[in-house]
Amino acid sequence: MSGPGYDMFAVTAHGLADLCAAELAGLGIAGRVETGGVAWSGSASSLYRANLELRTASRVIARVGEFGARGFAELERRAAKLPWQDFLSAGSEATLRVTCRKSKLYHAGAVAERVARTLAGVGVTVPDAVTGDDDDDAHSADIRGQLIIVRFMRDVCTISVDSSGALLHQRGYRQALAKAPLRETIAAAMLLASGWRGDSPLIDPLCGSGTIPIEAALLARSIAPGIARADLTPRRFAFESWPHFERASLDDVVRDARSRVRPARARIVAADRDAGAVAASRANAERAGVAADIEFRRVQLSDLEPAAGGGHVVTNPPYGVRVGDRRNLRELYAMLGDTIRSRRPGWEVTMLAADDALAVATGLPLTELLATRNGGIPVRLLTTACARTHTQADGVYQRLHNQEGTV
Ligand SMILES: C[S@@+](CC[C@H](N)C(=O)[O-])C[C@H]1O[C@@H](n2cnc3c(N)ncnc32)[C@H](O)[C@@H]1O
Structure with missing residues (x-):
C-alpha cells in the first residue's frame, strides 16, 4: 500500500448499511457491517474512491485514534499524542461533535473543551463545539472547517475526522425542489x-x-455520484484539505470513474x-x-x-x-x-x-x-x-x- 493507510467508516442512514457494504464490495473493498455503517481499512485511494462512488453513504470518516480515559487529565494527555498533523494544518479551523455514553466523562461540553485545548496546542482553533446525538447530519449547517467526531462509550474515547465535507447525499444537482424531496x-x-x-x-x-x-x-x-454534473467535474471533499492529500491519487480515481461512464x-x-x-x-x-x-x-x-x-x-x-x-x-x-x-x-x-x-x-x-x-x-x-x-x-x-x- 502506498501513502498513508486509514481505518475508515462509511456512515449510512438506518437500514442502508448492507447495501453500502455491497457497493463497497463492487469497488473491490471488503467492509464490515457495523451499527450505523460499514468499516474497512485501506489506502488513501480507497478513501477517495468511497467518497466519490458510494451512492448510499452519508459520509466517510477516518479514525484518528482510540484510547481509554476516565479523567480529564488522562483525556488531554492521550488526545495530545494523536497524529492530528495528518488531518489538520496549523492555522485551520475545526468543529467538534461530541457524544458521551455510559462513561465516567459524561459531560460532552467539558470533553469538547479539553479536546479543543489540545487542538489549540497544534494551532487549530475550534470556534464551536457541537454536542448532541450521533445523527450523521444533525447540526451539519453549523460545521466550520474540519469536522471532528469525539465519541465516549464505556470510558473508551474514539476520535474520527470527517473526510467528506458536505454530506454525500448533496450531489449538487438538486437545486430546484418540489414538495417533500427524497434524500x-x-x-x-x-x-x-x-x-x-x-x-x-x-x-x-x-x-x-x-x-x-x-x-x-x-x-x-x-x-x-461525486461527478454527477454535465461536465463530470468532481465535487469537493474535506480530505482535500488534509496535509497528506495526494492530488495525483484523487485524479486517478476521478479518471477511472469517468472512464466507466x-x-x-x-x-x-x-x-x-x-x-x-x-x-x-x-x-x-x-x-x-x-x-x-x-x-x-x-x-x-x-x-x-x-x-x-x-x-x-x-x-x-x-x-x-x-x-x-x-x-x-x-x-x-x-x-x-x-x-x-x-x-x-x-x-x-x-x-x-x-x-x-x-x-x-x-x-x-x-x-x-x-x-x-x-x-x-x-x-x-x-x-x-x-x-x-x-x-x-x-x-x-x-x-x-x-x-x-x-x-
Ligand atoms: C412525496 S412527493 C415525491 C418526492 C420525490 N421523490 C422527490 O425526491 O422530490 C410526491 C409527488 O407526487 C405527486 N402526485 C400526487 N398525486 C399525484 C397524482 N395523482 N398523479 C401524479 N402525481 C401526483 C406530487 O405532485 C408530488 O410531486
Missing part, C-alpha cells in the same frame, strides 16, 4: 434494492423533484401531475448531466400508460404526514396498484411507505426490502418483485458492476 442516498438505495438492473424501463410516476429518475440514470450510465441502456420516465415538479426534475437532471436519458411527462397517475413488456416502477408516494390530503391518499395508493396491476402485469413496483394501511390499499402483493427513515419519518421499502433479501439486492448490485467490468 438522494435513499433514492439510490431504493433502486439498488429493487432488482432493477439498469437495462429495462423504469418509471417514477410521482417524481417530485426527480430524485429517483436522476439517481436511476446515474446508476444506469455508471456515473459516480457509458451510454444509457434503459428508458427512464419521470412523471408528475404538477408542472412545477416536472420543471424542477428537468432542471435538476440537466445539472446532473442526465436530462437526455430521462423522458419527462406531466401526467396524472390515472392517465399513465406503462409500456407493454414490463419494467420497474420505483416511487416515493406522499405519506400524508407532510404533504397531501390524507383522505385522498388511499385513493392515490389504490390507483398506483391499479395502474400497474390491472393494466401492465409485467411491471414490478418498489415503493416507500410510511403507513401499512396505505400500502395495503395498493392491493399489490408487497414484501419488505428494508426499513429506514426519510426526513425523520420511519418508512419501509416495499416491493412486488418476489421476496428479495439484502443478499439478493447485493447480487443485483454485483451484477450491475460486473456489467461495467469493474470487478
Whole structure:
C-alpha cells in the first residue's frame, strides 16, 4: 500500500448499511457491517474512491485514534499524542461533535473543551463545539472547517475526522425542489434494492423533484455520484484539505470513474401531475448531466400508460404526514396498484411507505426490502418483485458492476 493507510467508516442512514457494504464490495473493498455503517481499512485511494462512488453513504470518516480515559487529565494527555498533523494544518479551523455514553466523562461540553485545548496546542482553533446525538447530519449547517467526531462509550474515547465535507447525499444537482424531496442516498438505495438492473424501463410516476429518475440514470450510465454534473467535474471533499492529500491519487480515481461512464441502456420516465415538479426534475437532471436519458411527462397517475413488456416502477408516494390530503391518499395508493396491476402485469413496483394501511390499499402483493427513515419519518421499502433479501439486492448490485467490468 502506498501513502498513508486509514481505518475508515462509511456512515449510512438506518437500514442502508448492507447495501453500502455491497457497493463497497463492487469497488473491490471488503467492509464490515457495523451499527450505523460499514468499516474497512485501506489506502488513501480507497478513501477517495468511497467518497466519490458510494451512492448510499452519508459520509466517510477516518479514525484518528482510540484510547481509554476516565479523567480529564488522562483525556488531554492521550488526545495530545494523536497524529492530528495528518488531518489538520496549523492555522485551520475545526468543529467538534461530541457524544458521551455510559462513561465516567459524561459531560460532552467539558470533553469538547479539553479536546479543543489540545487542538489549540497544534494551532487549530475550534470556534464551536457541537454536542448532541450521533445523527450523521444533525447540526451539519453549523460545521466550520474540519469536522471532528469525539465519541465516549464505556470510558473508551474514539476520535474520527470527517473526510467528506458536505454530506454525500448533496450531489449538487438538486437545486430546484418540489414538495417533500427524497434524500438522494435513499433514492439510490431504493433502486439498488429493487432488482432493477439498469437495462429495462423504469418509471417514477410521482417524481417530485426527480430524485429517483436522476439517481436511476446515474446508476444506469455508471456515473459516480461525486461527478454527477454535465461536465463530470468532481465535487469537493474535506480530505482535500488534509496535509497528506495526494492530488495525483484523487485524479486517478476521478479518471477511472469517468472512464466507466457509458451510454444509457434503459428508458427512464419521470412523471408528475404538477408542472412545477416536472420543471424542477428537468432542471435538476440537466445539472446532473442526465436530462437526455430521462423522458419527462406531466401526467396524472390515472392517465399513465406503462409500456407493454414490463419494467420497474420505483416511487416515493406522499405519506400524508407532510404533504397531501390524507383522505385522498388511499385513493392515490389504490390507483398506483391499479395502474400497474390491472393494466401492465409485467411491471414490478418498489415503493416507500410510511403507513401499512396505505400500502395495503395498493392491493399489490408487497414484501419488505428494508426499513429506514426519510426526513425523520420511519418508512419501509416495499416491493412486488418476489421476496428479495439484502443478499439478493447485493447480487443485483454485483451484477450491475460486473456489467461495467469493474470487478
Ligand atoms: C412525496 S412527493 C415525491 C418526492 C420525490 N421523490 C422527490 O425526491 O422530490 C410526491 C409527488 O407526487 C405527486 N402526485 C400526487 N398525486 C399525484 C397524482 N395523482 N398523479 C401524479 N402525481 C401526483 C406530487 O405532485 C408530488 O410531486
